[in-house]
Amino acid sequence: MKLETIKLEHGKKAALTVYLHDIMELSDKARPIILITPGGGYGIVSEREAEPVAIAFYNAGYHAAVLRYSCGEDARDMQPMIEAFESIRLFKERAEEWRIAEDKIAVCGFSAGGHLAASTGTMWNEPALMERLNRTRDIGKPNAIILGYPVISSGEFAHRGSFYNLSGSHEDDAAAEFFSIDKRVNSETPPTFIWHTEDDPAVTVENALLLISALRKHQVPFECHIFNKGQHGLSMCNTEVNTPNPHCAHWFNLCVEWLDSIGFGVE
Known part of the structure; x- marks a missing residue:
């Protein structure tokens, strides 16, 4: 494994850690990469949803990376x-060096990190972001999105803390709605994998349901698994992250199978 941590050019306190397969393992073949954006309500970055997830994808044959993005104010x-799009752009710029398949970049996020992952698939042509990144076209649209119990809507079922940290507003107003993913989905949104639990008390399952409705409306390919029981923040659903839940733990293998089904298989 090649492990490297990079300070991003446009990052404030952000850092990108990459977990790359050794070139000798690759036989000169590029591999897909999974960018992981942990949760934490945009107030912190949850380490439980960082390296444990990266190692799981790495062991499944993927390159992986963890973005510890800027939080709070x-x-x-x-x-x-901005930091997520810069990470994707970095993968493309260093694709040959790191043996990354440029057309197989997925973003995997949890809770508020799920909102960030979904943002990369719905805000990649946002004019304000293009201006900030000095781009006039695609600023880093991923090829697939993986979402675990994601924050989606700024409306009735919002996780208010997440939207406050992003927008400065505690209300369901224009400032918060700007970041409401269900309002941003369109036909160009990448294929999406979603998992949630029906009784999640922190980010209600309606967030996933609103996203599914928007994806269906715009005919975006998706797969969704709603498990009947499980607390918020399950991550890998095992003892390593202190949330053992064998049933919900199936999400990971289901996700890898889904990635294979959309052409993200590791050769």
Whole structure:
């Protein structure tokens, strides 16, 4: 494994850690990469949803990376999105060196990190972001999105803390709605994998349902698994992250199978 941590050019306190397969393992073949954006309500970055997830994808044959993005007041002005798009752009710029398949970049996020992952698939042509990143076209649209119990809607079922950290507003108003993913989905949104639990008390399952409805409306390919029981923040659903839940733990293998089904298989 090649392990490297990179300070991003446009990052405030952000850092990108990459977990790359050794070139000798690759036989000169490029591999897909999974960018992981942990949760934490945009107030912190949850380590439980960082390296344990990266190692799981690495062991499944993927390159992996963890983005520890800017949080709290540093999350204002779309800063986490800027850092996520810069990470994707870095993968493309260093694709040959790191043996990354440029057309197989997925973003996997949990809770508020799920909102950030979904933002990369719905805000990649946002004019304000293009201006901040000095781009006039695609600023880093991923090829697939993986979402675990994601924050989606700024409306009735919002996780208010997440939207406050992004927008500075505690209300369901224009400032918060700007970041509402269900309002941003369109036919160009990448294929999406979603998992949630029906009784999640922190980010209600309606967030996933609203996203599914928007994806169906715009005919975006998706797969969704809603498990009947499970607390918020399950991550890998095992003892390593202190949330053992064998049933919900199936999400990971289901996700890898889904990635294979959309052409993201590791050769």
